[in-house]
Amino acid sequence: MKTKLVLLLLPIALVGFLVSGFISTEDYPETKRTLASEDGCVFMTTMGEQSSEGFSVYKTNENVQLSVRDGLSWLAEAQLPNGGFGAGSHAAQHVRDPHAVPADPATTAIAAQAFLRSGITLKKGNYANHLKKAISYLLETVENSPKTDPYITDVRGTQIQRKLGQNIDAVLTAQFLSNLLDRNLKGVDTKRVNRALDICVAKIQAGTDASGRQKGAGWAGVLQSGLANSALEAAQSVGATVDDEVLEKARAYQKQNYNEENGNVNTEDGAGVMLYAVSGSVRASAKDARKAQEALDKAKKEGKLEQNAPMTVANLVTSGYSESEAVGYASSYNVYQSAKNTAQRNDVLDGFGNNGGEEFLSFLQTGESLVVNKDNDWKKWYDNMSGRILKIQNEDGSWNGHHCITSPVFCTATSVLLLTVENDIQFLRNMGN
Numbered sequence: 001m002k003t004k005l006v007l008l009l010l011p012i013a014l015v016g017f018l019v020s021g022f023i024s025t026e027d028y029p030e031t032k033r034t035l036a037s038e039d040g041c042v043f044m045t046t047m048g049e050q051s052s053e054g055f056s057v058y059k060t061n062e063n064v065q066l067s068v069r070d071g072l073s074w075l076a077e078a079q080l081p082n083g084g085f086g087a088g089s090h091a092a093q094h095v096r097d098p099h100a101v102p103a104d105p106a107t108t109a110i111a112a113q114a115f116l117r118s119g120i121t122l123k124k125g126n127y128a129n130h131l132k133k134a135i136s137y138l139l140e141t142v143e144n145s146p147k148t149d150p151y152i153t154d155v156r157g158t159q160i161q162r163k164l165g166q167n168i169d170a171v172l173t174a175q176f177l178s179n180l181l182d183r184n185l186k187g188v189d190t191k192r193v194n195r196a197l198d199i200c201v202a203k204i205q206a207g208t209d210a211s212g213r214q215k216g217a218g219w220a221g222v223l224q225s226g227l228a229n230s231a232l233e234a235a236q237s238v239g240a241t242v243d244d245e246v247l248e249k250a251r252a253y254q255k256q257n258y259n260e261e262n263g264n265v266n267t268e269d270g271a272g273v274m275l276y277a278v279s280g281s282v283r284a285s286a287k288d289a290r291k292a293q294e295a296l297d298k299a300k301k302e303g304k305l306e307q308n309a310p311m312t313v314a315n316l317v318t319s320g321y322s323e324s325e326a327v328g329y330a331s332s333y334n335v336y337q338s339a340k341n342t343a344q345r346n347d348v349l350d351g352f353g354n355n356g357g358e359e360f361l362s363f364l365q366t367g368e369s370l371v372v373n374k375d376n377d378w379k380k381w382y383d384n385m386s387g388r389i390l391k392i393q394n395e396d397g398s399w400n401g402h403h404c405i406t407s408p409v410f411c412t413a414t415s416v417l418l419l420t421v422e423n424d425i426q427f428l429r430n431m432g433n
Contacts, residue, residue, distance in 0.1 A: 033066040033393075064419050067390050068118055070397030071416045075111055076130050078409050083133030084141075085111040087159045087407035096400065098409045105141050105153050105169035106160040107410050108134055109176040114416040116179060117423050122187035135180070135188075138173055142196040150207060150216075152200065159407055165224030166216030167207045171231045174200035178234035182427050194240070201235050204228050205246045212246075212253030225253060237427075251288070288332035295319040295329070382421065389415050 077098075079085055084103025088095050095101060112134035120127045122135075145152040152170045160168050177197040180188060207215045207228075214225045229250040236242040292311060299305045299319035309315050311333050316326035393399055399415045400408040 031066060033070055033397075063390055064386065067393055068416055068419050071393070071399075071412050071419075072115065072118055072120075072127060074397035075114060075409070075412055075416070076127050078412075079111075079130055079133065083135075083137035084108040085134070085409050085413075087410045089157050089159065094406075096406070096408055101407075102155060103137065104155045104158045104160065105138060106158065106164075106172045107407065107413070108137055109169075109172040110410060110413040110417070112138065113172075113176045113179060114413040114420075116176070116183070117417055117420045119420075119423060121183075121185050123185075132187075138176070139192060139196050142173065142199050145199065145203075150203060152203060160410065164227070165214050167203065167214055168224050168227070170200045170203045170207075171214070171224060171228045174204060174231040175227070175234050178231070178238045178240070179424070179427060181238040197235055197238075197240050201232065201240055201242060204231060205243050208246050208250060210249070212249030212251070225250065288329055292316060292329040292333040295321065386419055389418055 075085070080099065080103050082103055084105075085108045086098065086101035086103045087107040088101035112131060115125075115127050115131045115134070119125060120131050122128055122132050125131075142152050151167060152173060155169075156166075160172075165171075174197060177193050177200065181190060181193055181197070184190075204214070209215055212225070214228045229247070232242050232247045232250060236247070296305070296309070296311060296315060296319055299315070300307055300309060304318055305315055311330060313323070313326045313330045316329055317323060319326075321329060389399075393415070394408075397412075398408045399411045400406060
């Protein structure tokens, strides 16, 4: 109790992150992490037990640095000899030893992204070699996948595949490779990375059906489709050739899961869980919603519209769009605004009830969507929800789930990704251009 009372006096504001850039985890090499942990998994308290209001008090510069430091240290120890990371099989969810499972690309991509987003490069940082080995594993895996194979790996039956979808390895690997290219790090073979990214994009596009949904959906397949949409946008933002028709279908599929007029959510592809579907709707509409807002703001600045002019089809036409374009952008804007609020409701955040990796990916999608959209609400959301993540970290530096995706490797990596999302603000906003 004494520790918690002291922590309540810590500053709420965290201006330093936005000014100084990457979070450094090496400033406190010997400091013990003292933030009290709570019983539960990475998502039980975070996503469903109570409101996140007021938890920003725990999200201080030092608390985040110490938490990320310990999370990265745990991940480094979890890396397998071949450079990969594994989540384990769906049939053996009880196995929590990261060295008792085979490597898989999806989990490796998430772990590598956690190192990358935390400021690790191939030349600096305590885990530069870990990142280098993970990149080598992913590139070799992609390069060795036959062109006729719909997937990039022959490792099947993983927790991630069974719960998210059969093509999730290509999806998450593409997201990581895009982020790697965007950073333009010294020592990266960009030609090789670009070739691997093209292979992943081709498999994602081939795996998209006529409705815009990813084939081979898992228990919460809507998440695979939402992440595929993000992966294609990320690849396009770094210069990869992406089929615009496929991308538009992917966005349309995600947006149609949310009815902007009555707030109804289609959960058929989301295991009946509203959170999974609505987070995808927010993500898919974020880019177009931002374009619509920017066009409206420009028209107001140029005197074409009154300063209080609302977002309507007619006003978007005045802003320079054709009638058909204005209809589409206005719809995206309305879906985004309505769905983002729904996605943050406490009853929706409850997810499956007791939470696993699916809940956190949904949560992360919503937050990154706010960044893509340059939404002013993101900072409050991020501070409060990060405070909860900090409070439920395990003593050894890891996090774990309670259902479906229980893997501590996957859950630890995604938790670190949340806590360091400010490091990727520019990359995420570039995806909205």
